[in-house]
Amino acid sequence: MSDWLDWDWLASHGELFAALTGDHLYLSILPVIGGLLISLPLGLACVRWPRIYPPVLGTTSVLYALPSLALFVLLIDFTGFEPLTVMIPLTIYTLSVLVPNVVDGLRSVPDPVRQAATAMGFAGIRRLLQVELPIAVPVIMAGLRVATVANISLVSVGAIIGIGGLGQLFTEGFQRGFPTEIAAGVALIVALAVAADALLVIVQRVLTPWSRA
Amino acid sequence: MTIFELTWRWMSDPEQWQGPDGIPARLIEHLWYSALALAIAAAIALPLGLFIGHTRRAAFLAVNSANAARALPTLGLLMLVVLAAGVGLLPVLVALIALAIPPILVNTYAGIRAVDADVVDASKGVGMTGMQVLTKVEMPLAVPLILLGLRTAAIQIVSTATIAAYVSLGGLGRFIVDGLARRDYELVAGGAVLVALLAVVTQAAFVLLQRTTSAKVRGT
Amino acid sequence: MRRTFRAAAIGLAALLALTACGGEDDPFETDKGGSTEGGNVTVGSANFPENVLLAEIYAQALEAKGVQVTRKFNIGSREIIYDQIEKGTLSVLPEYNGALLAYLDKTATVSSTDEVNKALTAKLPASLELLDSAAAEDKDAVVVTRETAQKYQLTAIPDLAPVAGELVIGGPPEFKTRRQGVLGLESVYGLKFKQFKSLDTAGPITVSALEKGDVQAANLFTTDPVVPAKGFVVLEDPKSLFSAQNVTPLVNTKVANDTIRQALNAVSAKLETPALAELVKRVVTDKEDADKVAKDWLQTNSLT
Numbered sequence: 001m002s003d004w005l006d007w008d009w010l011a012s013h014g015e016l017f018a019a020l021t022g023d024h025l026y027l028s029i030l031p032v033i034g035g036l037l038i039s040l041p042l043g044l045a046c047v048r049w050p051r052i053y054p055p056v057l058g059t060t061s062v063l064y065a066l067p068s069l070a071l072f073v074l075l076i077d078f079t080g081f082e083p084l085t086v087m088i089p090l091t092i093y094t095l096s097v098l099v100p101n102v103v104d105g106l107r108s109v110p111d112p113v114r115q116a117a118t119a120m121g122f123a124g125i126r127r128l129l130q131v132e133l134p135i136a137v138p139v140i141m142a143g144l145r146v147a148t149v150a151n152i153s154l155v156s157v158g159a160i161i162g163i164g165g166l167g168q169l170f171t172e173g174f175q176r177g178f179p180t181e182i183a184a185g186v187a188l189i190v191a192l193a194v195a196a197d198a199l200l201v202i203v204q205r206v207l208t209p210w211s212r213a
Numbered sequence: 214m215t216i217f218e219l220t221w222r223w224m225s226d227p228e229q230w231q232g233p234d235g236i237p238a239r240l241i242e243h244l245w246y247s248a249l250a251l252a253i254a255a256a257i258a259l260p261l262g263l264f265i266g267h268t269r270r271a272a273f274l275a276v277n278s279a280n281a282a283r284a285l286p287t288l289g290l291l292m293l294v295v296l297a298a299g300v301g302l303l304p305v306l307v308a309l310i311a312l313a314i315p316p317i318l319v320n321t322y323a324g325i326r327a328v329d330a331d332v333v334d335a336s337k338g339v340g341m342t343g344m345q346v347l348t349k350v351e352m353p354l355a356v357p358l359i360l361l362g363l364r365t366a367a368i369q370i371v372s373t374a375t376i377a378a379y380v381s382l383g384g385l386g387r388f389i390v391d392g393l394a395r396r397d398y399e400l401v402a403g404g405a406v407l408v409a410l411l412a413v414v415t416q417a418a419f420v421l422l423q424r425t426t427s428a429k430v431r432g433t
Numbered sequence: 434m435r436r437t438f439r440a441a442a443i444g445l446a447a448l449l450a451l452t453a454c455g456g457e458d459d460p461f462e463t464d465k466g467g468s469t470e471g472g473n474v475t476v477g478s479a480n481f482p483e484n485v486l487l488a489e490i491y492a493q494a495l496e497a498k499g500v501q502v503t504r505k506f507n508i509g510s511r512e513i514i515y516d517q518i519e520k521g522t523l524s525v526l527p528e529y530n531g532a533l534l535a536y537l538d539k540t541a542t543v544s545s546t547d548e549v550n551k552a553l554t555a556k557l558p559a560s561l562e563l564l565d566s567a568a569a570e571d572k573d574a575v576v577v578t579r580e581t582a583q584k585y586q587l588t589a590i591p592d593l594a595p596v597a598g599e600l601v602i603g604g605p606p607e608f609k610t611r612r613q614g615v616l617g618l619e620s621v622y623g624l625k626f627k628q629f630k631s632l633d634t635a636g637p638i639t640v641s642a643l644e645k646g647d648v649q650a651a652n653l654f655t656t657d658p659v660v661p662a663k664g665f666v667v668l669e670d671p672k673s674l675f676s677a678q679n680v681t682p683l684v685n686t687k688v689a690n691d692t693i694r695q696a697l698n699a700v701s702a703k704l705e706t707p708a709l710a711e712l713v714k715r716v717v718t719d720k721e722d723a724d725k726v727a728k729d730w731l732q733t734n735s736l737t
Binding site: 061062064065066067068069070071073074076077145146149150152153154156157159160161164167169170173174177179182183185186189190193194197 | 216280281283284285286287288289290292293296297368371372375376379380386389390392393398401402404405406408409412413415416420
Binding site: 233295296299300301380381387390391393394395396397 | 509510512513516605606607609610628630631632633637638641642644645647
């Protein structure tokens with residue numbers, strides 16, 4: 001099988017790529033958001049009540065290690081051959097990456113800063129949202145970047161059960177012995193991951209204006 | 214029937230423990246491919262990471278390779294490799310190794326870099342050569358991070374080897390892929406549970422290794 | 434600080450909305466639970482190119498009659514998709530009557546198209562309906578390389594009897610547990626192979642394994658362009674283990690209506706084996722898009 005690329009094919013399938021990319025984004029971004037929404041309060045709880053952190057961390061470490069394919073197929077009985085079967089394991093994976101980062105990020109807020117904030121009248125939620133979280137952003141964002149990039153890559157494994165977004169290029173390309181199609185899938189996924197990563201870096205800069213000073 | 218009931222039914226069938234398709238055979242296959250891939254990846258990435266960390270050259274390579282590797286879709290890579298070189302262990306092994314190198318590389322580099330510059334200075338001041346500084350000072354202190362890199366790589370390999378069953382590799386992934394195709398949910402559940410267990414045990418083994426070696430390092 | 438957080442929140446919401454848009458217009462976004470009211474039909478396919486192509490032909494034929502179609506292709510083997518159409522998550526499947534019968538009735542021995550369809554209609558549950566069979570057939574075949582055929586003097590499946598014990602046979606994972614597979618090769622032809630290897634569904638892995646000698650016999654399909662291209666030898670099936678295999682639409686009765694029946698029967702009326710083989714070649718060898726190949730065929734046969 002020649003590894004050379006069929007450039008004509010690549011040039012003429014923009015519509016297919018666009019449709020699959022939209023599908024792929026849907027499958028990979030929702031779990032990131034879901035994971036974030038779960039890991040923020042969970043991480044907060046671990047900081048507030050440090051005793052629950054070791055078991056939580058142990059659980060997330062285990063969840064992180066579980067191979068995605070195993071989780072996808074285990075869910076089929078419950079959620080069928082539908083997008084949810086891919087998105088639930090990816091959400092679990094995301095939060096297993098983010099919880100330690102949220103905890104570390106919040107813990108990285110120096111005590112003097114926290115005390116000064118309280119002295120200035122920031123209390124409870126206000127202090128959290130306006131002082132602690134912003135300071136924790138870099139660490140949380142580092143985790144978010146890892147999770148996002150990994151999600152975008154992992155969605156394609158769902159192609160094994162017919163739900164893979166751009167991974168569909170893999171199944172179809174492989175069945176026909178068509179390396180160009182597979183390579184297109186690889187390239188698009190990597191490009192998507194790089195773009196998402198870059199976007200998150202920009203978001204981080206926007207959220208932490210003091211670091212630009 | 215829950216996953217665990219299915220798995221239990223499957224594992225208590227004596228036939229599942231025999232032959233080239235049996236649990237022991239597939240488990241050994243999986244372990245063997247994974248260990249082989251890890252060893253080769255480490256053989257490449259450890260010296261490279263040590264070199265880059267110690268000499269501070271080509272740091273860009275070390276730092277960015279991990280991010281790049283995380284973005285590479287394993288299924289696509291495996292398929293390309295098999296289309297190029299046909300079925301067999303070697304093509305898949307190449308893909309497994311390629312994906313395992315970045316975590317080892319990045320963490321080895323980070324481990325060396327994390328060694329306090331003052332300590333390195335002091336060692337040089339005492340008269341150690343570059344190589345001695347590397348082997349007697351930097352490496353021992355970098356061990357925790359190096360082990361973290363190996364652990365991450367090991368988990369990555371176990372997971373990728375599972376997916377590789379789709380392109381006809383043996384191993385525990387075989388149960389998942391075959392079970393899915395035959396609608397044999399015992400096989401699927403059992404395979405998935407075994408793979409998950411293997412991943413967790415691998416992780417635990419490395420965590421244990423990290424704890425014992427860091428105790429030793431602290432002791433010195 | 435407040436402003437930037439608000440901006441970030443709005444940005445995130447916008448991104449979310451964008452991905453939701455992307456999710457909705459693309460053809461692979463499925464109905465939750467496969468609801469089929471109002472003529473929305475989910476056409477599914479198994480995980481090999483010919484079946485994807487046939488499903489695409491069905492889908493376009495239905496769309497030409499105004500039916501709204503959702504496509505779910507490449508899901509998996511029959512073992513998986515049959516379950517899905519029985520439950521109703523899929524509504525239409527391109528099936529092969531003989532293989533479907535063998536799947537539903539492990540003791541079936543009939544082999545002609547009419548006999549198979551009669552037995553099949555009796556065996557199908559009330560939730561499923563079989564439409565008209567096409568003349569086009571695609572049968573499972575046991576295939577060997579030319580060298581192997583010469584070495585062991587093989588022209589038909591029974592010729593394997595003396596040497597099967599030394600040979601490894603390969604095919605998709607489900608081939609091992611099917612009557613039209615390893616089980617039937619043993620019960621009908623008395624063949625006991627040395628080993629079975631899971632490969633893929635008549636794809637590059639099976640071809641590569643045959644060429645490399647990882648397996649000496651393999652399951653491929655009679656419409657596979659790779660068989661003539663590589664000079665593989667299809668072993669004859671004198672006892673008709675693989676029976677008639679006419680392409681036949683399978684429909685979930687909740688969805689079936691006359692428009693759908695007419696559209697799909699019209700496809701069956703026109704589909705012949707040589708044409709099917711040619712279409713598969715265009716998709717697999719020439720790398721043409723399934724939807725274009727489907728459209729061409731439908732237009733040539735005035736079905737759009």
